[in-house]
Amino acid sequence: MLRIEMLRKELELSQKEFAKKVNMTQQRISAYEKEKREPDIETIKQFSDFFNVSIDFLLGKTDIRNSKKETTVNFTETLLGMTKEDYENLTDIQKKQIKDFAIYIKNQQN
Numbered sequence: 001m002l003r004i005e006m007l008r009k010e011l012e013l014s015q016k017e018f019a020k021k022v023n024m025t026q027q028r029i030s031a032y033e034k035e036k037r038e039p040d041i042e043t044i045k046q047f048s049d050f051f052n053v054s055i056d057f058l059l060g061k062t063d064i065r066n067s068k069k070e071t072t073v074n075f076t077e078t079l080l081g082m083t084k085e086d087y088e089n090l091t092d093i094q095k096k097q098i099k100d101f102a103i104y105i106k107n108q109q110n
Helices: 004-010 015-021 026-033 041-051 067-080 084-088 092-108
Strands: none
Touching: 004 026, 004 041, 015 026
């Protein structure tokens, strides 16, 4: 099950607009979305890059869109104990204190 249609609609692109962006015909995109035709591996890679999702997500094998990006976000939030939004709301002085403390802890290992 390809998630092309869902991803295309998230970007508010018509089949025709999407087809133009990936240098294909609207009929070809329609066939992929209706699963009347299967894309080759190069086309799958092209779609993965275009939508900035993993191939596994595109193929419906996982619900994680981009594992590297999401893992980094989750790790950072766990490490800091706050969300990205919380961190962005800190003052510059508070952000510097967090950075300085992280450097201090890192240097304790040596």
